[in-house]
């Protein structure tokens with residue numbers, strides 16, 4: 216299984232030497248898929264998926280938790296899934312401070328939300344108002360890491376990657392969709408429609 220992962224990752228990397236190639240990859244994002252999927256290593260089924268980005272050539276790939284820690288030495292995925300599991304069981308609890316940092320770095324939570332959450336992260340007794348805000352921020356993590364959000368992020372990335380080669384294309388609108396999807400965890404039907412129209416008209420695939 217390890218061999219298969221190594222081989223697949225090398226295909227997508229610039230370096231052909233494993234110990235160098237694996238350092239090209241950084242953790243981008245994690246999500247829970249509604250459909251069961253296979254990992255690059257052949258492991259099936261997996262539901263917790265990590266999206267990795269290659270900093271040399273901008274390739275992306277998805278691997279299961281089985282591989283992300285063991286072979287690539289990337290810890291972030293597991294931490295996120297631990298928080299997701301806790302919040303799915305009880306939305307009044309807190310995500311870990313590392314996951315909060317992650318959401319802030321991705322601009323999913325605002326500066327106000329980040330500050331509020333850090334200040335109250337260890338508190339078990341919150342006022343009703345504080346509880347509402349905490350739950351709203353918790354919901355943002357669940358939305359951002361949902362299978363639906365991931366589908367839309369991959370459509371957006373498809374256009375952005377294509378636009379790297381087609382520099383006449385103005386990416387302002389698509390980038391604004393990306394920001395909106397991060398904040399709200401999904402696109403509206405109208406936004407989805409516009410995005411699909413671009414993909415169709417520019418014959419991207």
Ligand SMILES: [Zn+2]
Pocket residue numbers: 220254255256257258278279280281282283
């Ligand atoms: Zn795997």
